[in-house]
Amino acid sequence: MLSLYSLLALATVVVGTAPPLQNSTGYWYEHINHNGISPTLPNGQNWTVFRNVKDYGAKGDGSTDDTTAIQRAISMGDGTRTRDAGGFGSTTQPAVVYFPAGTYLVKSTIQSAIGTVIMGDPTNLPTIKASPDFAGTYILIGRDQHLSGLIGFFHGVKNLVLDSTSVPATRTIALLEWSVSQQNLLSNVVFKMPIGAVRHTGVATQGMNSALIINDLQFNGGGVGVQLASTQYHLKSLHFKDTEIGIRFVNNLQATAQGLTFDGCSVGIDASGSKMLSVIDTTATNTSVVVSAAATTGSLVLENVIVDDSVSATIQTNTTIALTGSVLPNTAWIRGNIYHANSTSPHSSPSGSLIPVSRPTALVNSTTYFYHTLPPPTYATTPLSSVMNVKSVPGYPVAGDGVQDDTASLQAIILNSAATATAAGATNTDTLLYFPHGIYLLSDTLHIPPGTRLIGEAWTQLSAKGAKFADADQPRPLIRVGREGDVGVVHMSDFVLTVAEVSPGAVLMEVNMAGAEGPGDVGFWNVHFRVGGAEGSSVRANMGCGRPEKCLAARLSLHLREGSGSYWENVWGWTADHELDGDSSGGGGAEVYPGVAGGFLVEAKNGTWMLGMGAEHNVLYQVNINKAENVFIGLQQGESAYWQGKGNTMLAPAPWTESLLASDPDFAWCGENDAECRMGLYQRISHSKNVNVYSGGFWNFVAGPNRAMCTEECQNNAALFDSNEKMYVYGFSTINNRNLILEKRSDGNVTAVATAADNAGTALDGFRTASIAAYFRQNE
Numbered sequence: 001m002l003s004l005y006s007l008l009a010l011a012t013v014v015v016g017t018a019p020p021l022q023n024s025t026g027y028w029y030e031h032i033n034h035n036g037i038s039p040t041l042p043n044g045q046n047w048t049v050f051r052n053v054k055d056y057g058a059k060g061d062g063s064t065d066d067t068t069a070i071q072r073a074i075s076m077g078d079g080t081r082t083r084d085a086g087g088f089g090s091t092t093q094p095a096v097v098y099f100p101a102g103t104y105l106v107k108s109t110i111q112s113a114i115g116t117v118i119m120g121d122p123t124n125l126p127t128i129k130a131s132p133d134f135a136g137t138y139i140l141i142g143r144d145q146h147l148s149g150l151i152g153f154f155h156g157v158k159n160l161v162l163d164s165t166s167v168p169a170t171r172t173i174a175l176l177e178w179s180v181s182q183q184n185l186l187s188n189v190v191f192k193m194p195i196g197a198v199r200h201t202g203v204a205t206q207g208m209n210s211a212l213i214i215n216d217l218q219f220n221g222g223g224v225g226v227q228l229a230s231t232q233y234h235l236k237s238l239h240f241k242d243t244e245i246g247i248r249f250v251n252n253l254q255a256t257a258q259g260l261t262f263d264g265c266s267v268g269i270d271a272s273g274s275k276m277l278s279v280i281d282t283t284a285t286n287t288s289v290v291v292s293a294a295a296t297t298g299s300l301v302l303e304n305v306i307v308d309d310s311v312s313a314t315i316q317t318n319t320t321i322a323l324t325g326s327v328l329p330n331t332a333w334i335r336g337n338i339y340h341a342n343s344t345s346p347h348s349s350p351s352g353s354l355i356p357v358s359r360p361t362a363l364v365n366s367t368t369y370f371y372h373t374l375p376p377p378t379y380a381t382t383p384l385s386s387v388m389n390v391k392s393v394p395g396y397p398v399a400g401d402g403v404q405d406d407t408a409s410l411q412a413i414i415l416n417s418a419a420t421a422t423a424a425g426a427t428n429t430d431t432l433l434y435f436p437h438g439i440y441l442l443s444d445t446l447h448i449p450p451g452t453r454l455i456g457e458a459w460t461q462l463s464a465k466g467a468k469f470a471d472a473d474q475p476r477p478l479i480r481v482g483r484e485g486d487v488g489v490v491h492m493s494d495f496v497l498t499v500a501e502v503s504p505g506a507v508l509m510e511v512n513m514a515g516a517e518g519p520g521d522v523g524f525w526n527v528h529f530r531v532g533g534a535e536g537s538s539v540r541a542n543m544g545c546g547r548p549e550k551c552l553a554a555r556l557s558l559h560l561r562e563g564s565g566s567y568w569e570n571v572w573g574w575t576a577d578h579e580l581d582g583d584s585s586g587g588g589g590a591e592v593y594p595g596v597a598g599g600f601l602v603e604a605k606n607g608t609w610m611l612g613m614g615a616e617h618n619v620l621y622q623v624n625i626n627k628a629e630n631v632f633i634g635l636q637q638g639e640s641a642y643w644q645g646k647g648n649t650m651l652a653p654a655p656w657t658e659s660l661l662a663s664d665p666d667f668a669w670c671g672e673n674d675a676e677c678r679m680g681l682y683q684r685i686s687h688s689k690n691v692n693v694y695s696g697g698f699w700n701f702v703a704g705p706n707r708a709m710c711t712e713e714c715q716n717n718a719a720l721f722d723s724n725e726k727m728y729v730y731g732f733s734t735i736n737n738r739n740l741i742l743e744k745r746s747d748g749n750v751t752a753v754a755t756a757a758d759n760a761g762t763a764l765d766g767f768r769t770a771s772i773a774a775y776f777r778q779n780e
């Protein structure tokens with residue numbers, strides 16, 4: 001055990017002094033020693049993670065053409081090959097392409113690559129500015145050119161200004177191409193476009209993607225702020241000023257728009273291509289129409305939408321004004337089918353109406369009644385002297401190389417950092433622990449006490465390995481955040497938690513503590529869970545994971561325990577269905593079959609906020625809200641384990657039958673041999689109260705041992721609701737599921753409440769869609 005004094009001494013040793021850089025604002029990340037690696041590439045010890053564009057020749061002076069220099073920084077590979085040729089793998093080529101303050105003129109498109117975070121100095125946002133003679137349709141293509149949007153994971157863009165104000169309004173241009181799926185990051189970006197330039201688009205997407213969230217963005221001018229084609233999206237804290245149309249849904253099944261502001265827009269949201277949309281906690285000023293929707297299709301929910309007198313229509317359906325004025329707290333305007341507890345027939349509201357509703361007071365601001373939200377921390381004001389690189393602490397060797405066991409050193413560094421914070425009398429510690437990119441192998445639980453802030457780099461991996469995680473009957477956390485009764489601050493950003501080998505006892509994270517001051521004290525941003533399918537893990541198809549019962553790869557991704565309260569934003573729990581690395585494109589693709597029991601287990605009572613959340617391919621459930629209270633879910637995306645379904649003989653709860661927990665569903669409502677019933681639930685909400693959910697997108701594309709493509713219903717049940725009090729579930733959408741919601745009655749009878757047949761949507765790409773606007777269980 002280190003003494004407090006030795007830690008204080010070491011804190012001053014490791015940080016060093018900042019190298020003198022031009023235009024430096026002193027942002028710690030620009031100056032800290034960067035010793036991240038790519039552990040699994042040949043010569044990966046020499047892989048360059050941090051790339052300051054100025055080191056590659058960019059000037060940032062507003063007049064030099066920096067296109068080539070920026071592209072060089074992105075594309076640099078291992079000295080033999082460049083990344084733009086493809087083939088490096090999806091998880092093995094981490095890069096942070098960093099822009100110091102300045103204006104970077106570009107004359108043609110910048111092309112990103114998988115594994116890349118394009119990032120500026122948050123203390124003085126750098127601008128990437130298109131020249132007047134810019135050639136190309138996009139300023140920045142934020143995704144890899146070799147991979148389709150549906151497998152477009154691991155890209156980031158943050159702390160930047162993208163600027164098309166010098167490009168003539170007559171030119172068609174989009175500032176960012178962002179056709180991506182889960183585990184991507186787009187936040188703290190300003191999109192500057194000429195006012196009235198209807199051909200300029202801020203964020204453009206194409207095809208069909210499976211994205212989770214974009215958040216904390218500012219749009220000025222232009223024709224369309226965000227143009228969306230995806231299965232689902234959470235749009236959080238987007239601000240539009242003088243943009244013709246803020247958001248346009250070209251084709252989208254399920255979305256939540258939360259915390260938006262529209263000022264000086266013609267139309268806030270063009271929802272004509274949206275099947276189900278919840279708009280909450282949104283303000284419109286000097287804007288003609290807040291939501292424009294198709295006349296008859298598409299379910300719609302508005303809750304807490306505040307408009308000023310200039311707004312002529314809060315909702316316009318084609319040419320008809322459907323609603324004027326604000327939708328005040330404790331009411332929702334709902335169009336679509338609404339189900340109430342104990343009833344199998346919906347109240348249908350085809351042209352929309354205002355309905356009394358409520359929110360759990362523990363989750364909202366008591367003045368505005370808006371849900372609490374927070375921007376992702378940038379630690380812009382944290383001095384370099386307060387940041388500790390965990391790979392540079394003398395006496396505590398940490399390798400992050402996927403080989404060495406880093407448990408003991410990391411635990412000592414973390415405990416002593418928290419002790420320093422506590423000694424300084426602070427609950428909100430100033431110390432920030434920086435984990436350069438790598439794979440940090442952990443052979444036992446890493447305890448994170450109150451007073452700890454951790455930040456990774458292009459998804460730093462924390463990976464379970466060893467006997468401690470091997471017992472299916474002894475679930476053990478890999479990361480334990482606080483102990484029962486603890487109160488204080490823990491922050492984590494930019495990590496992925498994973499397993500290095502089959503680990504039937506591994507619970508990747510357990511949270512026990514709550515905040516003292518408010519929501520976000522215990523906060524997780526861009527922290528994800530991944531089981532298998534990647535380099536650095538033996539949970540691979542060719543290493544014994546070709547059958548789920550032979551590959552109980554982990555117990556659970558995340559467990560939020562009873563006394564905990566936490567804020568989650570941008571979180572994907574993915575049990576691998578395919579390989580991410582390998583093959584000629586580098587995108588992998590081979591099938592893999594881990595059998596992981598569950599995704600997210602929420603038993604927390606002290607306030608849980610989950611924004612932009614997805615959980616996929618687990619055996620028993622994707623999300624299980626059990627005996628919980630005060631839970632907000634902005635958006636949940638889910639997909640089944642693809643091997644479950646017709647023809648499969650490993651029927652849930654198998655292969656976990658012998659190791660079920662009290663919180664696990666038992667599938668007693670299914671026939672013994674009913675393979676289309678004995679499939680993981682996307683969402684189970686049981687014995688809980690004060691649960692408000694705004695979007696659920698639950699998709700089944702392929703099913704059964706041969707992974708046959710579903711062209712009709714392939715799964716019986718999407719969700720099970722059992723003995724809850726006070727809950728509001730809005731926007732529940734499915735693909736290829738027969739029953740949207742099962743209700744378990746007090747006599748034990750399990751009844752299908754909302755069926756796909758009663759709520760059929762239009763077919764999408766040959767799949768059968770269904771959607772309801774709301775399900776309520778009120779405590780009348």
Ligand SMILES: *[C@@H]1O[C@H](CO)[C@@H](O)[C@H](O)[C@H]1NC(C)=O
Pocket residue numbers: 022023061102
């Ligand atoms: C940044 O450095 C350039 C020279 O490299 C200089 O011309 C410019 O004025 C500097 N900008 C700031 C904001 O200091």
Ligand SMILES: *[C@@H]1O[C@H](CO)[C@@H](O)[C@H](O)[C@H]1NC(C)=O
Pocket residue numbers: 043044045046
């Ligand atoms: C890294 O590069 C140095 C010199 O540039 C070389 O000596 C060393 O062998 C390289 N290490 C690996 C693992 O390739």
Ligand SMILES: *[C@@H]1O[C@H](CO)[C@@H](O)[C@H](O)[C@H]1NC(C)=O
Pocket residue numbers: 242263264265286
């Ligand atoms: C309203 O927005 C329009 C369009 O952007 C702008 O021209 C006008 O000045 C704004 N009016 C006010 C009162 O802000």
Ligand SMILES: *[C@@H]1O[C@H](CO)[C@@H](O)[C@H](O)[C@H]1NC(C)=O
Pocket residue numbers: 294295296318319
């Ligand atoms: C909306 O109105 C336009 C005419 O203004 C008409 O062409 C279109 O078919 C209508 N769409 C719907 C969905 O009713």
Ligand SMILES: *[C@@H]1O[C@H](CO)[C@@H](O)[C@H](O)[C@H]1NC(C)=O
Pocket residue numbers: 365366367368518
């Ligand atoms: C609640 O909202 C008000 C008005 O926007 C704001 O001033 C206040 O800081 C918020 N309170 C909390 C706890 O976020």
Ligand SMILES: *[C@@H]1O[C@H](CO)[C@@H](O)[C@H](O)[C@H]1NC(C)=O
Pocket residue numbers: 485486487513514515563565605606
């Ligand atoms: C959690 O909620 C309970 C019940 O409201 C309360 O007694 C307790 O103090 C809360 N704990 C924390 C850490 O906020």
Ligand SMILES: *[C@@H]1O[C@H](CO)[C@@H](O)[C@H](O)[C@H]1NC(C)=O
Pocket residue numbers: 341342745746747780
């Ligand atoms: C639904 O049924 C339960 C008994 O199963 C009853 O306690 C509850 O009051 C009913 N709720 C409504 C809204 O009818």
Ligand SMILES: *[C@@H]1O[C@H](CO)[C@@H](O)[C@H](O)[C@H]1NC(C)=O
Pocket residue numbers: 749750751
């Ligand atoms: C369960 O409830 C449904 C609908 O209320 C009813 O049709 C069915 O007969 C009940 N089943 C049993 C076993 O009680």
